[in-house]
Amino acid sequence: MTEIAVPTGQVGAAAAAVEARGAAMTFNAGRPNEVIALAPIDLTVAPGELVSLIGPSGCGKSTLLRLIANLLEPTDGSLLINGKPASQARLDGDYGMAFQQAGLFDWRTVSRNIELPLEIKGWDRARRRARALEMLELVRLCDFADHHPWELSGGMQQRVAIARALSFEPKLLLMDEPFGALDEMTREHMQTELGRIRAATGAAVIFVTHSIPEAVFLSDRVAVMSARPGHIEAVIDVALGERTELTRGDPLFFKHVTEVREALRAGHGVGGGMEDR
Amino acid sequence: MFVLSLMLAAAMWELYKAIGPETGGKVLGMRVLPKAEDRVMPHVWEMFQRFGRAEVRSSKDTVLEAVVSGAWYSFRIALAGLALGTAVGFGLALLMARFRVVERGLLPWLVVSQTVPLIALAPLVASWGGKLHIGGFTWQRWMSASIIAAFLAFFPMAVGALRGLSSPPPAALELMDSYAAPWRSTLFKLRIPATLPYLVPAFRLAANAAVAGTVIAEISAGVRGGIGRLILEYMREATGDPAKVYTAVFGAAAVGLLMAGLVAVIEMTATRHLRKEEFA
Numbered sequence: 345m346t347e348i349a350v351p352t353g354q355v356g357a358a359a360a361a362v363e364a365r366g367a368a369m370t371f372n373a374g375r376p377n378e379v380i381a382l383a384p385i386d387l388t389v390a391p392g393e394l395v396s397l398i399g400p401s402g403c404g405k406s407t408l409l410r411l412i413a414n415l416l417e418p419t420d421g422s423l424l425i426n427g428k429p430a431s432q433a434r435l436d437g438d439y440g441m442a443f444q445q446a447g448l449f450d451w452r453t454v455s456r457n458i459e460l461p462l463e464i465k466g467w468d469r470a471r472r473r474a475r476a477l478e479m480l481e482l483v484r485l486c487d488f489a490d491h492h493p494w495e496l497s498g499g500m501q502q503r504v505a506i507a508r509a510l511s512f513e514p515k516l517l518l519m520d521e522p523f524g525a526l527d528e529m530t531r532e533h534m535q536t537e538l539g540r541i542r543a544a545t546g547a548a549v550i551f552v553t554h555s556i557p558e559a560v561f562l563s564d565r566v567a568v569m570s571a572r573p574g575h576i577e578a579v580i581d582v583a584l585g586e587r588t589e590l591t592r593g594d595p596l597f598f599k600h601v602t603e604v605r606e607a608l609r610a611g612h613g614v615g616g617g618m619e620d621r
Numbered sequence: 622m623f624v625l626s627l628m629l630a631a632a633m634w635e636l637y638k639a640i641g642p643e644t645g646g647k648v649l650g651m652r653v654l655p656k657a658e659d660r661v662m663p664h665v666w667e668m669f670q671r672f673g674r675a676e677v678r679s680s681k682d683t684v685l686e687a688v689v690s691g692a693w694y695s696f697r698i699a700l701a702g703l704a705l706g707t708a709v710g711f712g713l714a715l716l717m718a719r720f721r722v723v724e725r726g727l728l729p730w731l732v733v734s735q736t737v738p739l740i741a742l743a744p745l746v747a748s749w750g751g752k753l754h755i756g757g758f759t760w761q762r763w764m765s766a767s768i769i770a771a772f773l774a775f776f777p778m779a780v781g782a783l784r785g786l787s788s789p790p791p792a793a794l795e796l797m798d799s800y801a802a803p804w805r806s807t808l809f810k811l812r813i814p815a816t817l818p819y820l821v822p823a824f825r826l827a828a829n830a831a832v833a834g835t836v837i838a839e840i841s842a843g844v845r846g847g848i849g850r851l852i853l854e855y856m857r858e859a860t861g862d863p864a865k866v867y868t869a870v871f872g873a874a875a876v877g878l879l880m881a882g883l884v885a886v887i888e889m890t891a892t893r894h895l896r897k898e899e900f901a
Contacts, residue, residue, distance in 0.1 A: 415795055434801050441799040443792045451814045460810065464802045518799075 359427030361516045361548035362389040362412055366421030369407050373419060380573035381407045384421055387567065387576065391515065394542065394549040396559035396566045398604065399611070404574020405552045406520055412550060413441055413518050426515055437465060439516040440509030440547075444524045446501035448493035448508075455480065455489040458508045465512060479507035482541060499530035503537065510545060517542075517549045524554065532592075535561055539587050556608075560600045561587060568604060570611030577611035580604055631665045638662050663864040668871070671864040684865065688851060688872040695835050695847035696876045698763050702770025703831040703880075707824070709771060710778025717779075718786035718812065719804070728783075735776050739834065740841045743769050747842035762844050769838035773830035781823025785816030821888050828884045832877045848872045 366384040382404040389395050397405040410416045411423060414430040425433035433439065440461075448457045455476040462472040480486045483503040485496075493501055502522055509517055523531045535558060542549060553559050559566045566580045582600050584591055591597055641657035655661060672685040713731070717724035746768050750760040789811050797807045839849025848869060855866040 410795075413795075413799055415798055434799065437800065439799070441796065443796070445790075445792055447790070447792045447796055449793075449811070449814065451817070461800045463810065464797075464800045464806050 359391075360388050360424070361391050361393065361426060362387065362550065363424040363427075364388070364408075364412070364421070365423075367408075367411055367418045367423050368420040369404070369411060369416060370419045382411070382418075383573040383575040385576060389516075389548055389550060392542075392546050392548050393564045394551060394562055396551045396553055396563040397569060398553055398556065398559045398566055399569030399574075399577075399608065400571055402574070403569040403571040405569050407574065408569075409518055409520055409550060409552050413439060437461070437512050438514055439518050440512070440514040441518045442502070442505045442509045442520070442522045444521040446493070446498075446505040448501055448504055450493055453490050453492055454485065454496070454504050457493065457504055458511050460508060461512050475511055476507075479511050482510070482544060483507045483537070497530075498526050499534055502526065502534060506538070506541065510541070510547065513545070515547055517547045519549060520552045521554065522551075523558065531558070536587070536589070538562060556601050556604050557592075557597075560584075560597060560604060561591060566600075566604050568607040568611060570608070578607040580607060634662070634665055638664065660860065660863050663867065667864040668867040671862075671868050684868050688848070688868050691846065691848040691851045691869070692872040692876050692879075694763075695832075695839065695849065695873075696879055698766045698839075698844075698847060699770050699828075699831045699835040699876065699880060700883075701764075702767040702835060703774050703828055705767060706771035706774025706827055706831060707778050710775035710823075710827070711782050713775070713779045714782030714786055715808075717783050724783070731776060731779055734772070739769060739773070739837050742772070743838045743842040746838075747844075762842070763846070765842050766835050766838035766844045766847065766849075769842070770831040770834035773834035774827040777823045777826035777830065778820075781819045781826075782816055785819030786812045788819065789815045817891065821892060824888070825881075825884055828880045829877065832873075832880050836873055836876075848876055 364385050364387040366386065367382070368380075368384045369382040371379045371381055385408060387395075387408075397408060399405050407416065411418050412425065412430065414423075414425075414434040417431075423430040426438050428436070428438070448454075449460065452460070455473070458476040458479050459467075459472040462475060467475070477486070477489065480489055483506060485500060485503055485507070488496060488500065488504075493504065496504065505522070506517075509519075523534050526534060538549075539562065549562075551559070551562055560582055561584075563582050566582060568577045568580065569575065570577045580600065580603055584594065584596060584600070638657050641662075642654060659667075672688070673683055675683060713727065717727060743765070747762065747765040750762075750765045750768070753760045793811055793815075794807070797811055800806075802810070835847065836849040836852070838844060839847040840853050844850060851869040852866065852873065855862075855869045859866045
């Protein structure tokens with residue numbers, strides 16, 4: 345690990361979790377197969393806020409997530425995470441990441457999977473173990489610490505992946521369709537769980553999804569994206585207060601769902617490729 | 622089950638001896654069936670009786686003793702070759718996984734290396750080795766055979782390990798990247814553990830190759846003391862003592878079986894904690 349002690353930007357309580365200014369991404373720039381994946385994007389995510397990115401396939405929502413994660417370098421514009429450049433934020437462990445596939449390592453037990461990022465960051469064994477148990481408590485899987493991932497259901501695996509992403513207490517959680525591979529019942533359960541975990545940790549979340557109700561149920565704001573080139577079509581504020589199972593039947597919830605669907609249609613002719621669940 | 626299949630093989634041998642043509646079968650002047658006479662196909666029991674008798678008329682050692690000591694000698698050569706081949710193969714795979722340029726440049730050469738006829742290579746290695754003197758180190762002849770064995774064994778290891786090292790899905794690599802993990806961490810925590818399922822079949826192939834390489838090297842490089850040499854010597858006596866050559870062949874088979882057993886034990890210890898379905 346390279347620890348660079350030079351503070352860049354103003355790191356403080358006031359710094360936004362994510363601040364994208366004109367961040368753009370072009371693949372194969374200047375070559376015949378050039379693809380503009382993202383037109384310049386402006387997006388600010390406040391600390392503790394949950395913002396969903398929703399849009400049809402190819403609208404660049406995963407690309408935007410990877411720019412924020414510094415897994416890709418933007419070809420233009422700038423990205424600040426907690427007030428620092430994205431590359432520094434990645435080195436500092438400012439964000440955790442969860443993917444559609446839980447991506448747990450089969451050869452490690454559940455708790456050793458959660459310890460993985462801590463090992464890389466050089467924590468000692470006792471501290472790692474203690475933290476892994478705390479995280480298992482958070483995702484309610486205490487009894488499975490010494491199981492192997494393949495012994496767990498899909499939903500449980502995804503909870504382990506979230507625990508792993510949050511183990512080093514990042515202030516930002518990046519999720520790329522994390523519940524996309526789960527069945528409907530598990531999915532709703534996981535959405536409620538995510539709300540609870542978020543309340544417990546206070547982490548900001550950027551949540552990529554294909555599902556309109558999921559985006560509305562989880563988010564403080566929904567960023568609707570459209571393709572060719574990828575850009576943010578509209579940002580919709582969701583004012584639903586605290587979410588419970590009752591929220592799913594709330595008329596206001598349906599109003600927001602319709603609002604998002606119409607924004608998607610406006611950006612794409614029809615809301616093609618969207619799931620109505 | 623194995624014993625049963627051995628008995629079946631012995632029974633088929635004797636059956637052919639009983640019904641097969643004494644002088645061999647010919648179709649259009651080409652011999653397609655072997656001669657069933659005793660000089661070419663001795664009885665199974667004669668082969669086993671031969672184990673108990675003296676190796677040569679003047680010696681008091683039995684054939685069994687000679688074959689067992691030869692097999693043990695060859696087994697150790699093969700083992701050294703397997704160890705060396707595994708280390709070299711894995712090392713090359715690491716280099717290729719780390720640097721794509723190395724993979725592009727090296728992989729074709731590895732494939733070519735396996736087409737070099739060993740019969741030609743073995744005497745060369747032996748003569749190069751013979752000229753080698755570094756300080757107090759003197760080249761032993763058995764080392765030539767180990768080198769040949771390693772030359773065959775490293776290939777499946779290199780290819781298998783390379784596939785394994787590059788097997789982690791993009792999401793797993795992105796995950797490591799998101800932790801800003803250095804290459805070394807990704808190697809030890811992700812790539813090498815993910816390689817294990819690929820190493821198991823590669824190691825099995827390498828072990829077989831090491832045994833075959835040892836026997837061939839002993840024959841063509843003239844390494845004394847091993848089972849390959851015994852096969853060669855007994856073959857010369859085949860006209861007068863046909864059962865004898867088969868005792869050495871059984872010895873070579875025993876080396877292979879011993880190696881397979883060892884590999885199975887290593888596999889079981891290495892994959893104990895892994896999901897069972899991955900290893901059919």
